[in-house]
Amino acid sequence: MDPGPSSASADPSPPEEEEEEEEERDSSTGSTWVVVPGSEVLGADAPKVVGWEELQQELARLWSLSAALAAARDRKAGLAARLESALEARKAVLQQDNELAEMRQRLQSHADFMGELRMQTKEVSANVEDRREQLCVKIRTLTVADKTVGAAQSKLQEPCKLLSGERGHGRLKGLERMLRMRQQYMIGQVAQIYPVRPLNEQSPIVKPGLNSSITRTGVGEAVSPNGSQNGQTPLAILGLQLSKLSIKKTSYFSDKTEIQKSATLLGYVAHVCI
Template sequence: MAGSGAESAGVKLIEWEDLQQELARLWSLSSALKKAKERKETLARKLESVIQERSEYLHQTNEIEEMRQKLEAQKLAMGDLLLRSKRTAENVKDQNEQLCFDIRLLLVASKMLSAAHQQLQEANKLLSGERGHGHLRNLQKMVHARQQDMVAQVSALYPVKASGEQSSGVKCDVNGTETGYAHPSNMSKPSQMSSFSILDLQLPALPLKKTSLFGDKKELQRSATALGYVAHAVLLIAAYLDVPLRYPLRFGGSRSYIHDYAPSTDLTSSDLASGSISVMGMTPKPAEFPLFLEGQDSTRATYAIFLLNKDIEQLLNYVGAQSLGPKHVLPNLKELMRIILAKEYIAM
């Protein structure tokens, strides 16, 4: 009954004879279990060590990857920097070559400047020497003095006076009021050409009227003589001043002519046939206009007087003065002589 109850409770009954074997088996199982636990613990420690090493390895691998990426970025930056450095080196080389070229040019310019400075010093020495600028000014004063002396003789030979003028040192206006010497800009313009005379002869009033066959021949001769006096005075003054006249004069006393090189606007076949115009070069010969009225067209004579006044205006401009007008031949001539005979002319 006991054996059946124990078996029903799940308890194994061992015989006494088998007890020792069972104990030995239990002891060996207990030893094996203890060894298994020890081995388990050993494996657990090894596994933890391996896991830790693996974790450290992964961490190091991540760090290495990050470092590799940083290295690649630095390589790219270094490549870009190297490229820019290469370009900069090329630019520096080009600038160095340009600088060397500029330096060579500067050296050449410096030598040229030094030579020019030396020439300038030599020129200054020449100017400051005995035959320098002062000598030239002295020569100019001597020439002006000589010109003044010769024009004074022309003024004495052909005196131009206003109506009522008493002496060559006093100038009167058209009303006979003494005005003294005056600058051209302050000189009053005469109202009539007849208020001035040359050697007591007056010029004909402009515009000239058409002469008739029964005109006063003595009056025509007097006007022609006066124009001849003016032409001769202008020729002499121009020669003394060494000024080539724009409208040359052919002096013939009371039968003088003045030339105009302006081409004619109407060219006829008769002009070509007469040879007054060169067909090949189309260079016209100067047209002559009479400085007298007897037997001449009044229009041509008027134009001749106008050209004569332009010559006097040219001489006035040469001495730094202005004309008093296109109809004031004698006043312009008188003003020209006054300026040349003034003391200031020598220092001009």
């Protein structure tokens, strides 16, 4: 029975070493022991009684459980770190997805704008083609007109040369001026031969046999012998006044005095004009 105490005295050493190692491990990991009351310990009311012979096995089992718990803690910490990194990566991926969605939306709006711009460009190109065709037609028309004008100008050069020469427009102007001077001279000479004066003035020559009861104005309207109509004085040449013939149809036996008088006056006027 003696070896029992000796073996019992030798058995308690491993738990103390284990407690020291566990304290060192707890101090290295930064964890501290906390003293809790017995009421909070599970199974404190009915503690398990372990015999001395089974103490070694129970301590070994507790040691293995503590080692497994430490490994589980380490694995939990690793999993927590991996989970944190995965969450951060997931957050970054979600942010990238949002950015990609915004970029895709902007790209779609830009594509729609480019499509509308392409359609407008096609319409403008079609309008430009139509305008170009119209301008080509107008240019061809203007070219033909230019050629026609050039031909007409080339044809007008010879008449222009003729007009600018000795027998041209200048000579014609000179002849017209001489003709007007000659006509004025002839009118002056004829006016001296056949004096023209108003009827109310005294005529040097009065032909007898003329009907003096009715006189005519310069426009051929009937007036009284001593007056005028509308303030106009009747015209007389050599004492003969110009009268307007009646619209009535004259017979063969009617008086021809007015007709002869008007014919004489018209002859004087024709002489003056010619």
